[in-house]
Each structure stands twice: as structure tokens, then as C-alpha cells.
Amino acid sequence: MSATAEIIREPLKKKDLAADHPTWCPGCGDFSVLALYFKLIQNRGIHQEKIATVAGIGCSSRFPYFVQSHGVHFIHGRALPFATGVAMSRPDLDLFVFGGDGDAFSIGGNHFTHCARKNINLTYVVMDNSVYGLTKKQTSPTSPIGFKSKTDMWGAVDQPINPLKQAIAAGATFVARTTHTNPKHLLAMMEAAMDHNGFGFIECLSECTEFYNGAFDASNPRKGGEFLEVPADHDPTNETEAYDLAGQPFPGHFGIFYQVDRPSKQDREKTINAKFLEKTKDLEAHQILQQNFDKMK
């Protein structure tokens, strides 16, 4: 892995990072997330070959095609477990996972919970448009009650999921909320999530202009709404306070709701392995295995 150390590097330009032209509809909120991802990589001087961009299925999940990095377009809802496999076996990479609200909280809901509690070291941005975009306007797990879709023609009736509460309850260690209409804030949240050791989760409101136009106007000052940051006196290590704040009615607040230090799964596994490696570090694999076979003689 040291082979790449000698590569002479120029700072990455946006054109180095842009791959396929995005297939999103004009005005789609996902464009901002992509633009700020490029910025993040440039700002942090991440080596291009070390970036791993992973996604599931959905409009938002097409993300990796638009980035010049090792990328993965996996199956619907399973980007997190895929990324966990990458994170656990390749801790040297900078790992980013992108996806939609359906991908994250419906088909992938169970994985979200477990990835959060395991505190896998990666950054996860859910581009929440409160609708199924790719499959053309069905109700999503974050659609508000009353939202008219092709599967709820009389208005959605099921209680929507609150992604932040879900994350806090699951044991996530970094929980933030942002919106595509505030690029500066979005970038700041991505940087903070990336710097966090463990599961860095961001819910990013990302409007689907095609199927849920105006969904988030109430949070956009340019549309007469209000963008309220998390109050300055909020203690992000206080779980119940964070939970209460997350429960505010829309448009609610933006910023880091919850952040605590807890060893990531990688850290914990490393501690376990270190104990064993003390005994086996000078042995070749076949010598370690021979010890087991000798016991079976």
C-alpha cells in the first residue's frame, strides 16, 4: 500500500473529480450535495485513489457515477452493510456513503440501526426528499401525513420516521441535519461528520423538484422560510436534549444534534486483535493454523 506514496500530486481540480454528467432533473437538490462533496475532497486534500464512494439504489444513489473515485452502486437498501465490509477490511480508505430516504429508512432500516450501534467509521449522507424519486412518486418513510403520492392518492396515512430520533435511539455517535439550500452549512456538516471517529450520519434535506416540489420551502429563507441553527447552548452530548430537539415540528433546527465519543467497531476489534497478535505476530499463517491441527491429532 506504500506504492502510492511516491506519486507526485497536484491539488485535485473539480474537473478531475467530475465523472459522468449527473442524470438528475434540473433543480434537483442532489446537485448541491455532489458539488460540496467535490469541495470537501479538495479542501481536505484526500488522495483520489483512497476515496471510496458507495451507494444503494435511488436517484440520490446514482451519486458514485458522477464522481471520479473508486465507486460502488450496490443494491437497494444495503449500502451500509456493503460499506461496513469495506470499512472493516480497509480502514485506510476515506469512505462515504450516499443514499435516499427510502434506501436508508425503509428497505435499509434495519441496517441503519445496526450500523449506528456498531459505530462503523464512515460518513453517511442521506439525501432526504421525502418521496421515492427514482420509482416516480410513491410514499417514502419520511413523507408527511397527508402527502399525496401514487400509492397514497388520498394522502399519506402512516406516521413518518424521524431520521434523527431513529439515529439517536439506535446509538449513533454523530447525528446532524442540514439542507441542500445552505451550501456552507452542508459543507460544514460533511467536514464534521468526516472528522468524527465512528458513524457520522447526516440527514440532508434535498428537494425532489419533479415529485415533491416545494417540500422544504419552510426551511428556506429564499422561499420565505426560516433556517434555524441548533441553539448555541445546546449540549450535543446530552441524549435526551438532542432527542427533544429532533422532535421539533418542521422546519425544526439544523446542525449537530448529537455527538459523543465512543470507540468505533474498528477500534474495538483492533483491541481484541492486539491481544491475539501479541502471541502470533512472529508466526506465519501456517504456523498459527498448525496449532489448531495439532490439537485435532
Next chain:
Amino acid sequence: MSDSPATQEVVSESPKVSKVTEAVIRIAGNSQDGIQSIGGFLAQLAGRSEQEVMTFMTIPATISGGPSIFQVRIGSGEVLTSGDDADVLMPFYQHSYENHIGFLKEGGIVLYDSSHVEPDPELLQKYRHIGCPIAERTVEAIGGTAKDKGKNIFALGLVARMFDLDAAKLEGLIAERFKGKASSITTTALTAFHAGYGYPLTTLEEIYAFEEPKARDTDQVVCNGNDALGYGILAAGVRFGAGYPITPWSDIMELLRRELPKYDGIFVQCEDEIAAVSMAIGAGWGGRVAVTGSSGPGISLKGEAIGWAVMAEIPLIVIDVQRGGPSTGMPTNVEQSDLNIAVFGGHGDSPRVVIAPSSVEDCFYTAIEAVNLAREYSTPVIILSDQAIATRIEAFAMPKLQELCQDISPDLTPREDHKPYDLSAPDGITHHAPPGTYIKSGKYPIATGLEHDEMGHPSGSPKMHQDMSAKRRSKLQALSRKLPLPEVFGPEEGNVLLIGWGSTQGSLREATEQARKAGDSISCLTMRHIHPMPEGLENIFDGFNHVFVVENNDEGLYGYGQLCGLMRAKFANPKIVGINKTDGLTWRVKDVLAHVQSKLEELKS
């Protein structure tokens, strides 16, 4: 044993010692009696004494217990199966006596626990009955009120006496087993053993001693198929695994969880099988083939992700320890009914490799082969083991670990350029560049489940889908040309060729041997490479009038078992016929022979 032609008397003081070449001992009781460990000790002793050994056991699916048996066959010569019928039956309870007496050879010995078993007076003539108050004597010997603890070790002592086994070696094994536990535990176990060994079996007129086995030039190891498979995965260089518990796969994940840290590897217990397969694929994409596994229900859950690995051409190992299905089915019984899901269980055209180990020893080597095929052909490989191989114990030659262990760390050498799905690659075989690989052209690859172009970017072109489907198929066709043909056990020409796969190999071979001794023209072979099959099998079939595919699965709607159906489809040869059963038990030799006879008669009429 009793009818063994090699039995000969040895002049000695009482009791008389008879030499035997092999013996089948069946111990029947409840699952909490520790029956498995008696069998385990016997098997390990046999292995250390250079004997061949094979075991068979049943365990109830519930923890609260239920009837359980352990059968062990020890032989000084070749042992192919765990034996159809027992020479000695050791029933702990009345129900064990009643349910298993039918599995005793005529003239066989019933060594029963007289504290719990009342023998059937009508059977006293047919079998030699020897009673011993096992439960009572154990309590007497080790004291305390733990009424059933130690009974198994007492019984082991009885068997050791009866077969003139090496008591010192057994004591050693017992001490090894309890190493690290409180010394009182070892002492208690040894006390129970000595009590059993010294119990005056007054009605036992003779004891038995095994013939010296032929000397071997390598050490033998003794383990079950799940262990062999797990260690094979480690030898292959796999350092990441993910799974969700399910019987009988769990043993493998527990082994990997325990062992991988020694190699700086990790096994992750996941929230479900979908997460497990996804993680394994993620690690594979990361650059090192990873393993996941399950049994029936979990294999169904993994289907979509395996299809992704086919499409994105990412190596992956999936172990399926088959059990009775469908659905929750028969969790602790054997069946070979996942062949179809292994071969065809993906939507779309999704060719993958399927291999079935044919013995405990083969489990170890199959794991290594699977990893190498997955890497070489950039494909998921499914290892089809089954409950019978997984749980039975066999002795086999110590593998040459230094030669076999391999390092499969990813190669991250920078490249000028990389085309992950190059259509001009010979036989369609390409390899992905793992993340971390610097690509000078600045064009980075995407791994995707969408149909894609040569760079991995989505393509809806009809021609591209046609070409890429052909690419994914032709690499496995290339593999089929390289695979060795299975060896024919018996002459290469004759009347009947029996084909089996997986755990039935021993039964088919023993049936073949017996039939040939009786003058019937039967040979057999084992299919290890289920999909793709090696090229050229038709030439083997040409040597026989009939090809019977013997499987532990149902004959299906069209009259063919799962491998049989695949072979009918490939060879369109009407002489390929199926022999099937679905009773959840391994094929007994006499059942194979009876089915072959009736199939031949059926075909005549």
C-alpha cells in the same frame, strides 16, 4: 463385527479377547447426556491410533433436549460410512432402547443402563443383553447430586473396557479436553472414567481388540466437516467474514470469529443474512475475497446480493450447510435440496460457481479451491456442504499447511489505466482494481449492478447487454474446460454408474464395493464440481447402460432430483435416471442397493 470374517480368537485368560477389524457403536440417549462427547473421544482416539473412523449423529432441534444418538464406526481398514447397523448399542433410556434396537445387527450386544431400561424379554434371544446401572454407578463414583453429569464419561470407560481400548491415551484426551478448567473437573471426569473402565461386566464373556491398522507415514487429524471447512477458509487466506447464526452453519462462523483475530482478521456477526452477504461483498471489493454463509432460509435472503456480485464480477465465497427445507424445514437433518437455489437462485442470467465437498477432508481442500476460483474468475462461489458432512467426524491425513496456506492480500500497484470489464479479455476473464489503486489516467472504475459498459458505467445498449451476458457466461465455460473429470470408483465400463454428490460419497462407494462382491456390475462417481460441470462427462456415461443419480432430495415434479435434473438438461440422455429420498437421514448402504435393484426392475418392465 460379529459377522466380520476377520474375527479370530486369541488365546488368553478370561475374559477372552477377540480381534476385530472394525466395530460400529451406537450410543442413544438424550441430548443433554453428553453423548456427542463420548463419540468425540472415541473418534479422536481412533485417529491417534491410526485407525479410520467415521461418525454420525442426530441432535434434536430444541435446546430443552430430546432424543439424540451418536454412532461411531472405527476400523483398522478403510471406513467409508458410519455403518448401516451397529455391533453395539448403548441405550440410556427405555425410549432409546426401543427406538434403536432395530439398528443392531443380529447377535449384536446391547449394553444398557439398567437404572432406566427394562429389556424386552422377546429380544433376549436375538441380541446379547448386558445391563449396567450406569446412572447409579456414576453417582456412586463421583458423588454429588448432579445426577446425569459424568454418565457419558462412565459409559466411555465401559466401552473402553469392552474394546480393550488404550485407556492411557483416553485419559490423556480427557485431561486435554478439560485443560484450563478447574482441576476438580478433570479429576471428576477421570474418576467417572475409571469407574466405568473397572466395572465388572460379569456377563461379558469376551472383549474385543482392534487389529493393528496399517502404519501411516503422516499424522492423522480428526474433526468434523464444519471445522474442516472453517480451517480451509483460513488456510485459503480469507481474513474477513460475516454471518448470521443458523444451524448447522453457526459452528463455522463461531470458529472464524474465534480464530480470525490471530491473523489480524475479523468476523462480524450481522443483523441478518442480507447484511452478511453485503459485508462480505464489500470486503471482497475492498480487495480480499471474503466469506459468508448460512443454511437454507439464510441462503434465500442472500440471493439478490449474490446476483450483484455476479453482475459486478466481485469474488465472494458463500457457504451453504444444507439442511431439510423448504422454510425452517428440518434444521438438524440432512438434505441436498439447495442445489437448485445455489445454481439458479438468482434473478436474471446469473452464472456462478457451485462446488460440493464430498468428505470431511474434502471440506478443507474445497474451501481453498473455492477461494482460488473466486479470485481467478471474479465470481461468487457457493460451497454446498450439508448437515451430515458438517457434523460427522472423520480422520484424515494432516494437510501440508506450509504448502497450502496462501497470502491473498490485495495488489494495489498503481496502473496507467484500468478497464474493469474489458470485453476483449481472453475467455471474458477480468479482474477489478481494488480501492486504493492509483489510476494514472484519472478514470476510476465503478462496480455496479446495472448493466454497464467496459468502464462500469451504466449502459442500456442492447448489444452491450448481450456482450456482457456472454462475457459472464463464457468465463465459466472456460472453467468447465479446465476442471478435472471425476474419478470413477470401480471399472470404467459396466451396467450401472451411480452418481452422487456431497455426503453420499461414502455410502455410494461402500454400496458399489458390496454390489461388486455380489457380482453386480456397478461403479460410482462423485460430482464435486456441480456448476459448471467438467467437460467430457458424456464419455464416462458412454461406458454404462444406466446412470443413476442418487440424491437426498425429492424427485420433483418431473421425476428427477436436483442434480439429476441438471444432468438431464445438459446431456438430454434418457439413461440418466434419479434415485431419491427425503427422510432427512443419510443414505444407508443397504438402502442404496435396494433402490438400485428396484430401479433396474422398474426399467426392465
